[in-house]
Amino acid sequence: MFITAKALTNRIITPGFGRILLSAPQIAEQAKPGQFVMLKYWRGIDPFFMRPFSINTVDRAGGTLGILYKVVGQGTEILADLSADAEVEILGPRGNGFPLEDGMTRIAVIGRGVGAAPMRFLAEKARSMGIGVRAYISANSEEHLFDKAAYEGSGCTFTGCTDPNVKVTDFFAEDLKKMKFDAAYVCGSKRLMKAVAELSDEYDFAGYVSLEEHMACGIGACKGCAVRVNTKDGSEAYARVCKEGPVFPVKRIV
Amino acid sequence: MAGIDTSVVIGNLRMKNPVMPASGAYDYYENNAGLFPMSDLGAIMLKSIHHDIRPGNKPPRIAETPSGMLNAIGLMGPGVDTFIEEDLPFLKQYDTKIIVNVCGHCEEDYLTVAEKLADTCADMLEINISCPNVKEGGIAFGTDPKKAEAVTAAVRKIARQPVIVKLSPNVTDIREIAKAVESGGADAVSLINTITGMKIDVRTRRFVLANRTGGLSGPAIHPVAVRMVYEAAHAVKIPVIGMGGITNAYDALEMILAGASAVAVGSATFRNPLAAAETAEGIEMYLRENEIASVRSLIGAVQE
Numbered sequence: 001m002f003i004t005a006k007a008l009t010n011r012i013i014t015p016g017f018g019r020i021l022l023s024a025p026q027i028a029e030q031a032k033p034g035q036f037v038m039l040k041y042w043r044g045i046d047p048f049f050m051r052p053f054s055i056n057t058v059d060r061a062g063g064t065l066g067i068l069y070k071v072v073g074q075g076t077e078i079l080a081d082l083s084a085d086a087e088v089e090i091l092g093p094r095g096n097g098f099p100l101e102d103g104m105t106r107i108a109v110i111g112r113g114v115g116a117a118p119m120r121f122l123a124e125k126a127r128s129m130g131i132g133v134r135a136y137i138s139a140n141s142e143e144h145l146f147d148k149a150a151y152e153g154s155g156c157t158f159t160g161c162t163d164p165n166v167k168v169t170d171f172f173a174e175d176l177k178k179m180k181f182d183a184a185y186v187c188g189s190k191r192l193m194k195a196v197a198e199l200s201d202e203y204d205f206a207g208y209v210s211l212e213e214h215m216a217c218g219i220g221a222c223k224g225c226a227v228r229v230n231t232k233d234g235s236e237a238y239a240r241v242c243k244e245g246p247v248f249p250v251k252r253i254v
Numbered sequence: 255m256a257g258i259d260t261s262v263v264i265g266n267l268r269m270k271n272p273v274m275p276a277s278g279a280y281d282y283y284e285n286n287a288g289l290f291p292m293s294d295l296g297a298i299m300l301k302s303i304h305h306d307i308r309p310g311n312k313p314p315r316i317a318e319t320p321s322g323m324l325n326a327i328g329l330m331g332p333g334v335d336t337f338i339e340e341d342l343p344f345l346k347q348y349d350t351k352i353i354v355n356v357c358g359h360c361e362e363d364y365l366t367v368a369e370k371l372a373d374t375c376a377d378m379l380e381i382n383i384s385c386p387n388v389k390e391g392g393i394a395f396g397t398d399p400k401k402a403e404a405v406t407a408a409v410r411k412i413a414r415q416p417v418i419v420k421l422s423p424n425v426t427d428i429r430e431i432a433k434a435v436e437s438g439g440a441d442a443v444s445l446i447n448t449i450t451g452m453k454i455d456v457r458t459r460r461f462v463l464a465n466r467t468g469g470l471s472g473p474a475i476h477p478v479a480v481r482m483v484y485e486a487a488h489a490v491k492i493p494v495i496g497m498g499g500i501t502n503a504y505d506a507l508e509m510i511l512a513g514a515s516a517v518a519v520g521s522a523t524f525r526n527p528l529a530a531a532e533t534a535e536g537i538e539m540y541l542r543e544n545e546i547a548s549v550r551s552l553i554g555a556v557q558e
């Protein structure tokens with residue numbers, strides 16, 4: 001879907017990070033956790049590409065999408081300056097989301113900083129299906145544990161980690177000794193992804209990772225967003241993050 | 255004004271309008287976003303097809319640049335057999351013409367693909383002698399008039415469909431190459447392919463693209479493309495298909511006035527997935543507003 005939506009609110013939540021809420025009922029209706037949208041919210045041809053963002057929140061009844069963003073360059077600077085009632089072109093929802101099944105009893109969501117953005121939508125969806133959720137989120141500091149209150153509010157067990165010398169997956173590893181997880185979902189850091197892949201060798205759960213790669217089209221056309229994927233015979237093969245991903249079985253990547 | 259005629263003719267092919275997606279820039283054959291019907295376009299130019307499966311280059315493969323982009327995709331593709339089996343039957347159902355772009359590392363590769371496509375529903379072949387990305391790839395043909403002529407003649411002998419030869423802008427004189435492929439028997443030329451560029455990240459002091467170089471496309475190259483289309487159109491008698499930085503009907507009409515009989519929209523589709531369809535619609539509107547009966551009367555009609 002390619003639509004022009006209105007922003008409802010846009011505010012900086014802590015220096016360098018913001019949240020924008022978009023009114024897009026058609027997209028909210030379809031969106032699945034782990035999917036992303038391509039956004040354009042400026043006139044003219046510079047910057048040239050639309051910008052990809054994960055869906056952080058969906059309110060179907062209210063017809064809104066929430067994006068959590070970090071200001072890193074020209075495109076996100078324009079986003080931070082966007083007035084509350086601005087027009088935003090949205091292409092989406094795109095990509096394959098996180099597999100979530102009815103019979104699941106407990107899952108882990110793992111992420112770092114703003115990279116954990118899609119995990120909140122996943123956690124809230126899982127909770128609404130009656131699945132137990134443990135969130136393991138790391139960040140540089142307490143105020144960068146962005147969705148802590150939301151996780152706790154929806155009944156997830158939240159573990160935040162701001163100590164640079166501790167991997168947040170160590171807490172997950174401890175819990176794995178005590179309880180069974182059906183699946184673990186990770187994004188936002190290569191280090192965390194590797195840790196989840198290793199743990200999935202030792203314990204019996206399905207591991208999924210959401211990846212980011214530079215994108216031109218976001219719909220599988222340009223083949224620009226390639227990532228190397230494992231093959232049985234070790235031959236060179238790539239998958240498109242926007243089309244085959246952004247969510248992959250962690251074993252396909254690590 | 256009723257009865258506006260937007261149709262154009264390339265080789266023996268009549269297209270309902272002069273607008274196509276450029277090769278590799280929008281894989282309609284995967285019907286990606288399904289945002290508008292492919293039948294809105296005069297034809298579809300498909301991504302380069304090799305004789306075998308191509309994994310493509312290592313990432314990063316793309317980079318944004320001022321008013322454009324660099325790409326080094328490395329012609330990732332399924333290979334001609336899979337293409338004929340899986341993609342062509344799907345494409346056939348649409349009311350538009352199918353132009354299959356053919357690539358190779360050596361003359362035999364081109365011939366293998368052209369031969370396999372001979373009995374298919376492909377309406378035309380576009381021979382990519384210009385892709386700058388694959389190290390051992392087409393570049394040698396595209397920059398040397400003799401080689402360009404030879405490969406054109408060889409493909410022409412085997413192909414059942416009209417043959418478009420796609421030219422590289424990375425040459426000293428585009429007219430020379432255009433004339434050479436015309437002598438080789440090309441039914442049309444298309445240009446421009448991407449202009450070779452490079453981007454370096456000053457913070458990390460590394461190449462931005464794993465391939466080091468990439469092809470520049472988008473609005474940044476449009477004036478170069480218009481000039482080259484103009485030069486080529488004056489050098490040869492066969493039709494010219496213009497591309498390079500087209501984002502809307504005005505850019506397309508500029509190409510047509512410079513001498514293009516048809517146009518292709520590439521990178522612009524990435525930032526506006528409706529760009530090609532809007533371009534086709536915009537051309538018709540321009541004709542209506544200016545009371546011009548046929549788009550063909552605008553081909554090469556630029557005045558001093």
Ligand SMILES: Cc1cc2nc3c(=O)[nH]c(=O)nc-3n(C[C@H](O)[C@H](O)[C@H](O)COP(=O)(O)OP(=O)(O)OC[C@H]3O[C@@H](n4cnc5c(N)ncnc54)[C@H](O)[C@@H]3O)c2cc1C
Pocket residue numbers: 036047049050051052053054055067068069070071072073074075076077114117118211212213214215246318
């Ligand atoms: C599937 C996906 C989901 C994402 N979700 C979020 C999110 O929820 N919140 C958030 O803040 N960011 C997210 N990102 C990253 C976000 O797209 C980039 O931070 C943003 O494009 C940077 O644009 P810029 O112009 O500010 O930066 P610049 O560095 O100036 O951008 C230059 C070019 O690089 C690209 N680029 C730069 N960083 C990235 C990156 N990390 N990933 C992909 N492309 C990049 C830009 O799109 C642009 O084409 C996501 C990326 C992907 C691929």
Ligand SMILES: Cc1cc2nc3c(=O)[nH]c(=O)nc-3n(C[C@H](O)[C@H](O)[C@H](O)COP(=O)(O)O)c2cc1C
Pocket residue numbers: 222223224276277278279301302325327329355382385420446447448470471472473475497498499500518519520521522
């Ligand atoms: C991502 C990308 C992939 C491309 N792939 C091909 C290709 O496979 N074969 C080809 O002949 N040209 C390819 N091209 C070149 C385009 O068809 C076109 O000639 C060029 O991009 C200029 O047009 P534009 O400025 O509208 O993009 C590609 C261009 C881009 C941006």
Ligand code: FES
Pocket residue numbers: 214215216217218219220221222223224225226240241242243
């Ligand atoms: S961004 Fe174009 S194929 Fe993924």
